[in-house]
Amino acid sequence: MHIRIIPVSLIVVTALSVSFAESPRGIPRDLARHRAAQISNVRYRLAFALSPQAATASGEEELRFDLKTWESVLLDFRDGRLLSASANGVALALKPENGHLELPMERLRPGENTISIRFAAAIAAAGKPLTRFEDHDDNSEYIYSLFVPMDASMAFPCFDQPDLKGRFTLDLTAPVSWTVISNTPIQSATPVGREQTRTRFAETPPIPTYLFAFAAGPFRQLSAAPGTPALYVRKSKFGRAQAEAPEVQQIAARGSQYLSSFFAAPFPFSKYDMVLIPGLAYGGMEHAGATFLREESVLFRAAPTHSDLLNRDILVLHELTHQWFGDLVTMRWFDDLWLKEGFAQYMAYQTLAALEPKENVWKRFYESIKPDAYAIDSTKGTTPIYQEIPNLEDAKSAYGAIVYSKAPAVLKQLAFVLGDDKFRDALRLYLKEHAYGNAEWNDLIQAFERISGKALDTWAEMWIRHRGMPQLDVSWSCQGNQLSELSLSQHDVLGSADVWPLAMQLGLNYTNREPVLMRVDLNTKALKVPDLNKTECPSFIFANEDDYAYGRFLLDPRSREVVVRELGETRDLFRRTLLWGSLWDSVRDSELAPRAYLALALRLLPAETDETLARSLVSHSATALHRYVSPTTRSEFVPQFEALSADRMSRSSGLDLRIVWFRGLGALAETSEGLGRLKEILNGRLSVPGVELRALDRWNLVTALLGHGDPEAGAIFTAEKQRDQTGDGQKYAYVAEAARPDSAIKRRYFEDFLHNPARPEDWIEQSLFAFNYWNQSELTAPYLKNALEALPHIKDDRKIFFLMNWLTAFIEGQQSSAADAEVHAYLDSSGIDDDLRLKILQAVDELDRTVAIRRQFSN
Numbered sequence: 001m002h003i004r005i006i007p008v009s010l011i012v013v014t015a016l017s018v019s020f021a022e023s024p025r026g027i028p029r030d031l032a033r034h035r036a037a038q039i040s041n042v043r044y045r046l047a048f049a050l051s052p053q054a055a056t057a058s059g060e061e062e063l064r065f066d067l068k069t070w071e072s073v074l075l076d077f078r079d080g081r082l083l084s085a086s087a088n089g090v091a092l093a094l095k096p097e098n099g100h101l102e103l104p105m106e107r108l109r110p111g112e113n114t115i116s117i118r119f120a121a122a123i124a125a126a127g128k129p130l131t132r133f134e135d136h137d138d139n140s141e142y143i144y145s146l147f148v149p150m151d152a153s154m155a156f157p158c159f160d161q162p163d164l165k166g167r168f169t170l171d172l173t174a175p176v177s178w179t180v181i182s183n184t185p186i187q188s189a190t191p192v193g194r195e196q197t198r199t200r201f202a203e204t205p206p207i208p209t210y211l212f213a214f215a216a217g218p219f220r221q222l223s224a225a226p227g228t229p230a231l232y233v234r235k236s237k238f239g240r241a242q243a244e245a246p247e248v249q250q251i252a253a254r255g256s257q258y259l260s261s262f263f264a265a266p267f268p269f270s271k272y273d274m275v276l277i278p279g280l281a282y283g284g285m286e287h288a289g290a291t292f293l294r295e296e297s298v299l300f301r302a303a304p305t306h307s308d309l310l311n312r313d314i315l316v317l318h319e320l321t322h323q324w325f326g327d328l329v330t331m332r333w334f335d336d337l338w339l340k341e342g343f344a345q346y347m348a349y350q351t352l353a354a355l356e357p358k359e360n361v362w363k364r365f366y367e368s369i370k371p372d373a374y375a376i377d378s379t380k381g382t383t384p385i386y387q388e389i390p391n392l393e394d395a396k397s398a399y400g401a402i403v404y405s406k407a408p409a410v411l412k413q414l415a416f417v418l419g420d421d422k423f424r425d426a427l428r429l430y431l432k433e434h435a436y437g438n439a440e441w442n443d444l445i446q447a448f449e450r451i452s453g454k455a456l457d458t459w460a461e462m463w464i465r466h467r468g469m470p471q472l473d474v475s476w477s478c479q480g481n482q483l484s485e486l487s488l489s490q491h492d493v494l495g496s497a498d499v500w501p502l503a504m505q506l507g508l509n510y511t512n513r514e515p516v517l518m519r520v521d522l523n524t525k526a527l528k529v530p531d532l533n534k535t536e537c538p539s540f541i542f543a544n545e546d547d548y549a550y551g552r553f554l555l556d557p558r559s560r561e562v563v564v565r566e567l568g569e570t571r572d573l574f575r576r577t578l579l580w581g582s583l584w585d586s587v588r589d590s591e592l593a594p595r596a597y598l599a600l601a602l603r604l605l606p607a608e609t610d611e612t613l614a615r616s617l618v619s620h621s622a623t624a625l626h627r628y629v630s631p632t633t634r635s636e637f638v639p640q641f642e643a644l645s646a647d648r649m650s651r652s653s654g655l656d657l658r659i660v661w662f663r664g665l666g667a668l669a670e671t672s673e674g675l676g677r678l679k680e681i682l683n684g685r686l687s688v689p690g691v692e693l694r695a696l697d698r699w700n701l702v703t704a705l706l707g708h709g710d711p712e713a714g715a716i717f718t719a720e721k722q723r724d725q726t727g728d729g730q731k732y733a734y735v736a737e738a739a740r741p742d743s744a745i746k747r748r749y750f751e752d753f754l755h756n757p758a759r760p761e762d763w764i765e766q767s768l769f770a771f772n773y774w775n776q777s778e779l780t781a782p783y784l785k786n787a788l789e790a791l792p793h794i795k796d797d798r799k800i801f802f803l804m805n806w807l808t809a810f811i812e813g814q815q816s817s818a819a820d821a822e823v824h825a826y827l828d829s830s831g832i833d834d835d836l837r838l839k840i841l842q843a844v845d846e847l848d849r850t851v852a853i854r855r856q857f858s859n
């Protein structure tokens with residue numbers, strides 16, 4: 001729960017009723033509520049002039065709105081420069097204060113008002129809502145906007161809150177050779193002198209400021225079949241995009257057809273474009289009618305596996321779903337962020353499952369979604385799905401695994417409880433009733449209740465409003481060959497008295513026949529399953545077959561023993577994946593020795609043919625080796641993992657598995673023999689059969705060699721820089737060098753991370769884990785405290801996900817109890833904002849666990 005110490009709302013209430021004696025900071029909820037009640041019928045007519053290399057864009061705006069009662073109005077505008085303003089034809093002398101412009105009452109009137117403003121907005125490589133990307137491959141330049149959650153007001157004066165939707169008309173003046181893209185189709189293009197074109201876009205339907213966007217530069221459009229979304233890419237990547245990106249257009253076209261019929265609502269905007277943006281801060285951003293996708297998520301820099309391609313499809317479908325969930329119906333405030341993110345995530349999987357029925361999509365959902373959710377939700381820093389956001393300047397903190405991973409997992413549980421048809425019909429009702437408007441979570445819950453006839457208040461209260469998660473324990477016994485007793489009990493992982501409404505599918509598993517599945521609803525602390533008569537004694541019990549329920553499902557000791565022994569014989573891939581997941585949860589909960597997990601992985605991995613399961617086992621093994629076991633145990637296991645990786649990389653029958661093991665070798669190699677293999681791959685003496693390595697594959701190996709301080713790493717790094725002089729190559733060289741075990745380098749990078757405004761944010765973000773290479777905790781420990789102290793500045797200046805990546809990288813670079821104590825001492829010191837405190841508690845959980853596991857299992 002987030003409580004701010006300064007009673008901002010009091011200041012606003014007083015100010016609104018008289019005049020704005022003092023502008024509030026950010027956009028407090030009360031101000032937003034007040035404006036939403038007073039202001040309507042908002043129309044923005046905006047013109048931006050973009051010039052190559054200019055540090056600002058000059059802007060003109062005509063803003064019209066209806067005012068209900070006569071009073072002064074606050075417009076949001078921070079960071080930009082105001083040049084002139086008038087209200088209803090009369091010039092105004094406005095002074096920006098705390099990110100607002102106060103339109104004085106005496107220049108306004110009830111009914112329609114017209115405000116005209118001239119201004120300038122900054123354009124920079126980082127830290128601004130108008131970002132300039134310099135393409136070092138052909139020295140061309142691109143400019144794009146990214147306003148979510150409240151940065152539109154850094155670019156132009158506006159009502160920067162999601163429930164004051166406006167109709168936008170945009171004019172962009174840009175060099176004639178540039179392509180310009182925005183939310184709507186182009187209406188007209190007029191030459192301005194010989195060098196520039198003024199492009200006008202059609203008026204948008206009502207959309208919130210955070211969904212308004214444009215991109216400009218020498219983009220090229222991929223050709224597409226009629227009815228297929230357009231795809232734009234920078235011109236230096238056009239050739240690659242022609243070869244690799246048409247699948248993205250196809251999945252978007254098929255997805256659009258599926259979603260229109262699933263929601264019984266046609267695509268809500270007049271066209272759909274996707275624009276590939278290099279180094280975009282997010283995987284994608286669902287601007288109405290013009291989604292931006294991170295170029296690297298589509299044009300893979302490392303040789304992709306089948307699973308990587310499906311993850312790309314999930315991304316495309318996620319952003320596409322937002323056109324309905326988020327864009328057509330928008331949450332009223334960012335406390336309901338899950339309404340759009342939870343659904344986009346859930347529906348992306350649901351759509352892929354329908355389009356690609358052979359792909360075992362719900363297994364993928366479990367693998368990609370659940371671990372992230374549980375990892376945060378079992379920490380003391382977790383929050384409810386619904387998060388109070390008293391001020392929009394805190395909206396960034398609402399983003400994270402709780403809305404992106406827990407919310408879709410909880411929706412999957414709800415679909416199981418209600419049935420798929422009722423679930424779908426409720427979504428249809430909700431979209432129909434709130435089209436082009438705003439809604440809150442209880443609107444959705446009411447739709448579910450109306451359609452299903454079920455009361456969901458307890459369900460919603462627990463899953464939406466309460467933080468944390470249940471752990472489910474099973475106990476059972478047999479008499480002779482009969483199951484004689486079976487009980488379930490739940491407790492809250494964080495130790496509260498909460499009881500969670502759970503619905504699950506319990507599996508009684510047998511060695512030589514199919515399991516018996518039982519549907520169980522658990523709405524109490526404990527339950528004794530009745531009617532066991534004649535049930536054969538199972539070999540083990542797993543309580544969350546098919547992964548319908550959300551919670552921690554550990555195996556009871558008797559079942560775990562059997563699973564460890566017989567896991568290799570579990571042929572059902574989804575079940576095998578769930579059991580492996582449960583064993584890993586036992587390791588992280590200090591119940592199963594990491595050594596036992598590693599031994600099991602070594603025994604079963606050679607025969608594991610599923611790409612994503614193999615990938616997760618390799619990654620968990622790396623975590624166990626690098627964090628949980630002693631150096632002696634590590635040196636015992638590492639050569640075996642290296643040998644296995646090298647063998648599987650060369651001899652696995654599937655291409656995807658060979659790629660997984662190639663990456664595994666890069667992550668696990670640390671002996672001189674293992675590192676020697678990485679060098680042989682780089683110099684071409686060793687290959688991954690059938691796989692053409694890409695630039696990032698090579699750079700990852702270079703990073704690993706530098707990270708391990710290999711004696712030849714410096715020369716290899718220099719050679720790779722020589723070999724790859726592309727724009728990407730410059731970024732990856734920067735990333736790789738952060739891994740050098742050299743205190744002068746660490747000092748230089750840390751300074752650069754915090755104080756170099758010209759350094760693109762994604763360069764830094766990608767360097768954080770190399771800087772904190774797992775074996776360099778002694779070198780990086782001195783930066784831990786500084787990294788924590790930089791958090792307020794990072795929260796203000798960086799894009800949404802940066803802060804958590806920063807924290808995770810610096811804290812997880814450490815494994816010792818001393819570092820753990822240092823983070824907790826920092827948490828105990830005064831003056832940390834509550835929101836940051838929760839983020840630190842989330843991030844330190846893994847270090848707490850590492851220390852606990854090391855204490856529990858000394859080897």
Ligand SMILES: [Zn+2]
Binds near residue numbers: 318319322340344
């Ligand atoms: Zn999203």
